[in-house]
Amino acid sequence: MADITAEAGQSDASxxxxxxxxxxxxxxxxxxxxxxxxxxxxxxxVQKMRALMxxxxxxxxxxxxxxxxxxxxxxxxxxxxxxxxxxxRTIPALxxxxxxxTDAPEDPVFEDLxxxxxxxxxxxxxxxxxxxxxxxxxxxxxxxxxxxxxxxDIGEDQIDALEDxxxxxxxxxxxxxxxxxxxxxxxxxxxxxxxxxRLKTLTxxxxxxxxxxxxxxxxxxxxxATANEYATFAEFxxxxxxxxxxxxxxxxxxxxxxxxxxxxxxxxxxxxGPGASELREAQETLQALPxxxxxxxxxxxxxxxxxxxxxxxxxxxxxxVTTGYxxxxxxxxxxxxxxxxxxxxxxxxxxLFQRTLIxxxxxxxxxxxxxxPIAWILANLPTRQANLLLILVLLPFWTSLLVxxxxxxxxxxxxxxxxxxxxxxGMVADDSRLIMMNNQTGTIxxxxxxxxxxxxxxxxxxxxxxxxxxxxxxxxxxxxxxxxFWRVYFPQSVPGIGAGSILVFILAIGYYITPxxxxxxxxxxxxxxxxxxxxxxxxxxxxxALGSILLGxxxxxYWAYDKIVGIDNVKLG
Numbered sequence: 001m002a003d004i005t006a007e008a009g010q011s012d013a014s015x016x017x018x019x020x021x022x023x024x025x026x027x028x029x030x031x032x033x034x035x036x037x038x039x040x041x042x043x044x045x046v047q048k049m050r051a052l053m054x055x056x057x058x059x060x061x062x063x064x065x066x067x068x069x070x071x072x073x074x075x076x077x078x079x080x081x082x083x084x085x086x087x088x089r090t091i092p093a094l095x096x097x098x099x100x101x102t103d104a105p106e107d108p109v110f111e112d113l114x115x116x117x118x119x120x121x122x123x124x125x126x127x128x129x130x131x132x133x134x135x136x137x138x139x140x141x142x143x144x145x146x147x148x149x150x151x152x153d154i155g156e157d158q159i160d161a162l163e164d165x166x167x168x169x170x171x172x173x174x175x176x177x178x179x180x181x182x183x184x185x186x187x188x189x190x191x192x193x194x195x196x197x198r199l200k201t202l203t204x205x206x207x208x209x210x211x212x213x214x215x216x217x218x219x220x221x222x223x224x225a226t227a228n229e230y231a232t233f234a235e236f237x238x239x240x241x242x243x244x245x246x247x248x249x250x251x252x253x254x255x256x257x258x259x260x261x262x263x264x265x266x267x268x269x270x271x272x273g274p275g276a277s278e279l280r281e282a283q284e285t286l287q288a289l290p291x292x293x294x295x296x297x298x299x300x301x302x303x304x305x306x307x308x309x310x311x312x313x314x315x316x317x318x319x320x321v322t323t324g325y326x327x328x329x330x331x332x333x334x335x336x337x338x339x340x341x342x343x344x345x346x347x348x349x350x351x352l353f354q355r356t357l358i359x360x361x362x363x364x365x366x367x368x369x370x371x372x373p374i375a376w377i378l379a380n381l382p383t384r385q386a387n388l389l390l391i392l393v394l395l396p397f398w399t400s401l402l403v404x405x406x407x408x409x410x411x412x413x414x415x416x417x418x419x420x421x422x423x424x425x426g427m428v429a430d431d432s433r434l435i436m437m438n439n440q441t442g443t444i445x446x447x448x449x450x451x452x453x454x455x456x457x458x459x460x461x462x463x464x465x466x467x468x469x470x471x472x473x474x475x476x477x478x479x480x481x482x483x484x485f486w487r488v489y490f491p492q493s494v495p496g497i498g499a500g501s502i503l504v505f506i507l508a509i510g511y512y513i514t515p516x517x518x519x520x521x522x523x524x525x526x527x528x529x530x531x532x533x534x535x536x537x538x539x540x541x542x543x544x545a546l547g548s549i550l551l552g553x554x555x556x557x558y559w560a561y562d563k564i565v566g567i568d569n570v571k572l573g
Contacts, residue, residue, distance in 0.1 A: 070551070073544045073547055073548060074544070074548055075544075076540055076541050076544035077325050077326060077541060077544035077545040077547075077548050078321050078322060078323065078325065078326075079320075079321070079322075079541065080132075080317060080319060080320055080321060080322035080324070080541075081320050082128060082129055082132050083129065083132065083133070083314065083317055083318050084318055084319070084320055085201050085202055086116065086120050086125055086126065086128075086129040086202060087112075087113070087116045087120075087129070087314070087318075088116060088198060088201060088202070089112035089113075089115055089116050090109060090112045090113045090116050090314075091314075091318045093105070093108060093109045093112045094109060094311070094314065094315050094318065097109065097311065097315060099308055099311060099312040099315065102308075103306060103307060103308040103311075104295070104305065104306045104307070104308070104310075104311055105311060107293075107294065107295050110294035110295040110297075110298055110305075111260075111292075111294045113294070113298065114151065114154055114253070114256070114294050114297070114298075115229070115253055115257075117147055117148065117151045118151050118152075118251065118252070118253040119198070119199075119202065119232065119236075119253070120148070120202065121147075121148035121149075121151055122236060122251070123199075123202055123203055123236070123240070125202055125203065126144045126145070126147065126148040127141070127144060127145055127148065129144055130142070130143060130144025130145060131538070132317075133313055133314065133317065135328070135539055135541075135542065136313050136316075136317060136324065136328075136333070136334075137309055137310070137313040139304065140310070140313065143302050143304050143305070143310065146301055146302050147298065147301050147302060147305075150300075150301040151301070152252055153297070153300075153301075154252075154256075154292070154294060154297030154298070154301075155252070155255075155256045155259070155292040155294075155297065157289070158256065158259045158286065158289060158291075158292050159252060159255050159256065159259070161285060161286065161289055162255060162258075162259060162282055162285075162286065165278070165281060165282055165285060166278065168275075168278060169255075169278075169282075170249060171249075172246060172247055172248055172249045172250070173246060174274075174275065174278075175230070175249070175250050175254075176213070176245065176246040177274040177275065178219065178273075178274050178275040178279075179213070179215055179216065179219060179226075179227065179230045180213065180214065180215065180216050180274075181215075181216020181217070181218055181219050181273050181274065182216070182273060182274045185216045185217070185218065185273065186216065186217040186218070187214040187215060187216055187217060188214070188215055188216075188217045188220055189214065190215075190220065191215045191220055191224075191227045191228050191230075191231035192211075192213075192214065192215065192231050192234075192235065194228055194231065195228065195231040195232040195234070195235045196208070196235055198232060199232065199235055199236060199239075203240075205239075207235055207239045211234055211235060211238035211239070211245060212238070212244065212245055212246065213231075213234045213238075213245045213246070215227045215230070215231055216273065218271065218273055219271075219273060222266060222268070222271055223257075223258065223261050223266065225257040225260065225261055226254060226257045226258040226261055228257075229250075229251070229253050229254045229257040230250055230254045230257075233245075233248075233250050233251050233253075233254055256292060258282075259286055259292065260291070260292065262279070262282055262283040262286050262287070263283075263286050263287055263289070263291050265287070266283075268280050268283060316334050316335070317334070322334075325541040325542050325544065325545035326545045326548075326549070327339060328342070328349075328542055328545070329349050329542060329545040329546045329549055330349060330350060330549070331346070331347040331348070331349055331350050348529075349526070349529070349546065352524070352525065352526040352529060353526050353549070353550075353553070355440075355524075355525065355526075356509050356525040356526045356527070356550075357509070357553070359440060359443060359444060359508075359523075359525070360505050360508035360509045360525075361505070362444055363444055363447050363448055363451060363504065363505075363508045364455075364501050364504045364505045364508065366444065366448045367448055367451055367452050367454075367455035367500070367504050368455060368497060368500070368501065370448065370452060370455075371452055371455040371456040371459060371500065372459060372493075372497070374389075374393065374456050375456050375459035375460040375463055375496070376463060377389065378390060378393070378456070378460045378463075379460055379463035379464050379466070380463075380468070390460075393452075393453055393456050393457070394453060396449065396450060396452070396453055397453060401450065401513060401514070402513065404446075404449070404450060405446055405450075405513060405514045405517045405518060406517065408442070408445065408446040408449065408518055409437065409442075409446075409517055409518050412436040412437045412442050412445065412446075412518065413436075413437045414433040414434070414435060414437070415433075416437075418434075418436065419433040419434055419436075422434065437518060437520070438518070438519065438520025438521070438522075438523065439519070439520055439522050439523050440519070440522055440523045441523075442518040442519060442520075442523060443514065443515050443518055443519040443523035443524075446514050446518045447508060447511060447514050447515075450511075450514060451504045451507055451508060454500060454503045454504050454507060455500035455501070455503070455504050456500070457500075458496045458497075458499035458500040458503065459493060459496035459497060459499075459500050460496070461496065462492075462493055462495050462496030462499075463493055463496060466489065466492045466493065470488050470489070470492075471484050471485070471488060471489055474487070474488045498561070502558070502561065505557070506554060509525065509526075509527065509550065509553075509554065510527055510550075511525065511527060512524075512525060512527035512528045512530070512531045515527070515528055516528050516531075526546060526550060527550075529546060530543045530546050530547055530550075533546070
């Protein structure tokens with residue numbers, strides 16, 4: 001305890017230290033006068049801190065490579081921000097919409113949809129939303145793609161009437177002066193703040209800084225919708241397109257916002273800023289025209305905008321957190337009235353989960369039956385012969401998984417090596433060759449071969465520790481070979497069987513390359529669907545939900561094994 005530096009005593013009146021001043025009567029002290037119990041506790045804390053520092057890199061590695069991916073997977077399985085983030089105005093407007101009573105919502109909802117769709121199309125976000133909703137209702141992807149292309153045509157007649165009043169309505173400098181209020185006018189940041197929040201929600205990017213444009217207070221108060229749309233246009237033009245705001249003609253959405261406000265009868269009598277006469281002229285002309293029919297505009301793009309199924313899906317999947325992925329993973333879906341089964345022709349995942357668990361169990365059992373005798377032989381052979389046989393056991397580790405799987409595909413086909421041998425031996429007729437490829441049989445055979453070393457090695461390591469004298473003692477007491485094995489040897493080898501079984505089973509349910517190559521349509525696992533959604537359909541939410549369920553199933557089986565056998569009895573050597 002020489003390295004303990006804590007002080008244990010207090011100074012007396014003469015300035016000298018009293019070694020045992022802080023000690024209680026009868027208390028044991030360390031060499032420096034500190035109470036022994038306190039010194040030991042401090043020394044243990046130092047040792048624990050040193051041990052923690054040594055394992056800190058491992059803990060960090062586990063956190064980054066294991067815990068964080070699992071947390072991200074769980075988040076993706078319930079995350080559903082894309083609907084509300086893309087349709088920022090439409091979703092709140094749908095609060096009163098009842099899919100049970102009407103096929104489509106009221107006209108104002110279509111107007112909100114227009115502005116959301118226009119901005120999403122400019123930002124190329126509408127296709128992502130269509131892809132997300134297409135997972136729930138087939139045809140939504142094409143609906144959003146066509147709407148993104150055709151949204152510019154909505155209100156075309158009213159825009160043409162506005163532009164026919166003069167070239168100034170197509171002049172970017174006129175619009176810039178109109179929205180700024182001219183030199184020396186009071187300005188406000190409110191429309192820009194709203195536009196930045198809108199773009200950040202849509203794209204996930206943060207926009208800040210001077211864009212060379214600030215809306216005028218007077219025009220923002222008089223025409224708030226137009227000012228907000230122009231501010232959004234300005235922010236997008238500057239930050240995303242990297243153009244000068246004053247040199248770009250505003251979007252059709254800005255013009256339709258202005259047309260709508262002029263047709264609503266906004267009072268322009270007191271306005272004397274830039275474009276005052278042009279605004280009054282436009283209002284007089286536009287009020288004679290019918291208002292923009294946003295509903296008809298969307299219906300002309302695609303009639304599905306009038307279908308109940310379209311709006312039902314949008315409303316049902318509008319929350320930012322959804323259970324839809326998990327419901328889909330168990331062949332269920334969210335309906336307006338609650339959870340309901342998916343159509344029978346779309347129910348596949350429960351069957352795949354059952355097949356995965358049953359076949360993984362079959363593979364585990366086959367590995368036990370084949371691996372136990374080999375492990376016993378390895379444990380009882382002389383060292384030289386055992387090492388030679390061990391090399392053969394480890395040989396699959398030294399070859400590519402894809403090569404081994406491809407080899408089995410060649411061997412198991414009807415004209416393959418296995419069938420040729422069976423025909424040569426006379427066990428199978430030439431016209432009745434066994435079908436062992438593209439089915440469950442091929443998957444079990446190939447994966448048993450691949451996973452067999454993972455079963456043999458734990459059993460071999462445990463069997464090595466079993467003294468052979470136990471069997472001789474049992475036999476000397478009158479036990480038969482079978483009784484000695486079953487009553488004495490086998491119970492001691494159970495920890496190796498348990499370790500190998502857990503290892504093989506967990507590895508089996510996660511394999512997807514081998515089942516994909518040799519399994520066909522009846523021999524694939526749930527992991528194949530997870531890989532498909534990650535790499536092909538890009539439905540990461542559903543893939544995460546399937547992975548989470550598979551993880552939960554493994555943890556439940558692990559818990560059950562611990563209760564029945566005891567995880568403390570599992571040994572790898």
